Amino acid sequence: MPDNRVIVYKGPRQVGIESIDYPKLEIPAEVANGLGMQQKAPHAVILKLVTTNICGSDQHMVRGRTTAPVGQSLGHEITGEVVEKGDDVLFVKEGDICSVPFNIACGRCRMCNEGKTGVCLNVNPARPGAAYGYVDMGGWIGGQAEYVMIPYADFNLLKFPDRDQALEKILDLTMLSDIFPTGYHGAVSAGVTTGSTVYVAGAGPVGLAAAYASHVLGASVVIVGDMNADRLAQARSFGCETVDLSKPGDLPDKLEQILGEPEVDAAVDAVGFEAKGHGEGAAEQPATVLNDIMTATRVGASLGIPGLYVTGDPGGVDENAKIGQIGVRLGLGWAKSHSFTTGQCPVKRYNRQLMNLILAGKADIAKAVNATTISLDEAPDAYQQFDQGAAKKFVIDPHGMVAA
Incomplete structure (x- = not known):
C-alpha cells in the first residue's frame, strides 16, 4: 500500500x-x-x-x-x-x-x-x-x-x-x-426567510457562505460586517451590503445608514471566540459579536451562531476566556426575547x-x-x-x- x-x-x-x-x-x-x-x-x-x-x-x-x-x-x-x-x-x-x-x-x-x-x-x-x-x-x-x-x-x-x-x-x-451547510444552518437558525433583513458578522468563508445562503433563502437585504477590506469586497461581489467595523461608529448607526432603521430581522455570528472589538487596531474582545447581534437585532428574533466557541483556549484574553466563559449580555437577549442556536451544524x-x-x-x-x-x-x-x-x-x- x-x-x-x-x-x-x-x-x-x-x-x-x-x-x-x-x-x-x-x-x-x-x-x-x-x-x-x-x-x-x-x-x-x-x-x-x-x-x-x-x-x-x-x-x-x-x-x-x-x-x-x-x-x-x-x-x-x-x-x-x-x-x-x-x-x-x-x-x-x-x-x-x-x-x-x-x-x-x-x-x-x-x-x-x-x-x-x-x-x-x-x-x-x-x-x-x-x-x-x-x-x-x-x-x-x-x-x-x-x-x-x-x-x-x-x-x-x-x-x-x-x-x-x-x-x-x-x-x-x-x-x-x-461551510455551505454551516452558513446555511446559521441563516436558517437565525430565521432568515423571504424579505428578511440580515446582518452577518464576519466575512470569512463561513460568513460569506451564510450571506450567500441568506440570498438563497430570499432575504431582501444582506449586510456583512468585518474589518478586512478584501473580504468585504468579496461580500459585495455577490450583492451584499457591507459595514467596515474598523471605522468609527456603532453598528446600529451603520445599519440605519443602509436600512433606514438600526435593527435587522435576523443575525448570524460567523466569527466566534477570537472576535475583536470595533475600530482600527481593536484588541480581542470575545463577546463583541454576540453582544453586537443582540443589540442590532429586533425583539423576538433569532440569532444563528455557527461561529466556533471553545471550552479550552490557552490564548484567551483572561482566565475566564481560557475556559470559554465570556462577557455576554444575556440580560439584553432575554429582554428582547431572542432565541439562540449554537453548536456544530x-x-x-x-x-x-x-x-x-x-x-x-x-x-x-x-x-x-x-x-x-x-x-x-x-x-x-x-x-x-x-x-x-x-x-x-x-x-x-x-x-x-x-x-x-
Whole structure:
C-alpha cells in the first residue's frame, strides 16, 4: 500500500506535511476502547481525496488557540473517491465520488435518529460529537491528506449521482462538507426567510457562505460586517451590503445608514471566540459579536451562531476566556426575547438539498467564497495567507483531479 501524506499541526502558526501509514478499515483505538466497541470497521471506506479545504476552525488550532497537541492531523472538509470498502458497506461502490459531512456520526444513536448528527453519542468517548482532524474530537485522522478512512459510510457519505458532472462542479460541491451547510444552518437558525433583513458578522468563508445562503433563502437585504477590506469586497461581489467595523461608529448607526432603521430581522455570528472589538487596531474582545447581534437585532428574533466557541483556549484574553466563559449580555437577549442556536451544524440536514441546488446550476457558492485551488505541498503557505486575512477559500487538490 502507498504511504499517506497528511497535514499536521507543528506548533503555533506552523503546519507541515508528514507521511503516515495508509489508512485501515479501523476506528481510532481511543474511540473503540473508550466506548467498548470493536476497532475493526467493516462499515467503513477508504477515500482517495479529490478535494479537501482549509477551514477557519483549522486556523484556530494552528494559531495555538486550542489545546491541540503538536502532531495533530488536520482537515475535516472532505470530498473523495471510494477506493476500498468494508464488507458491510452496501450502498456505495468503488469509483463513487462522495461528499463527507465534517461531523462523524454513527447513524444509530438517539441523537442521529433525531437528526442531530453534530452530537452523535457513539464516536467520541470524551463528549458528544466528533470530527476528522480536530482536537478533542475522538482522535480521527484528518482529511487534509491523500487518503482518509470514513466510518459508517452508508450513513455518512453523500454520493454524487454522476461522476463527470461532479468533477465539473467540484469546486462548488467541495463546500458541502462544511461551510455551505454551516452558513446555511446559521441563516436558517437565525430565521432568515423571504424579505428578511440580515446582518452577518464576519466575512470569512463561513460568513460569506451564510450571506450567500441568506440570498438563497430570499432575504431582501444582506449586510456583512468585518474589518478586512478584501473580504468585504468579496461580500459585495455577490450583492451584499457591507459595514467596515474598523471605522468609527456603532453598528446600529451603520445599519440605519443602509436600512433606514438600526435593527435587522435576523443575525448570524460567523466569527466566534477570537472576535475583536470595533475600530482600527481593536484588541480581542470575545463577546463583541454576540453582544453586537443582540443589540442590532429586533425583539423576538433569532440569532444563528455557527461561529466556533471553545471550552479550552490557552490564548484567551483572561482566565475566564481560557475556559470559554465570556462577557455576554444575556440580560439584553432575554429582554428582547431572542432565541439562540449554537453548536456544530448537522450537515446531513442540509447537504443533499444544497447539492441539488449546485447540480441544477442555482448555487455558485465557490465563486461567492473565492475558491482557490492549491496542491497539498502549497498548503503550509496557504495557511499563512489565510491567517493574514486572504479573501480566499483554499481548496487542496492532492491528486491533481481538479480541472484547470
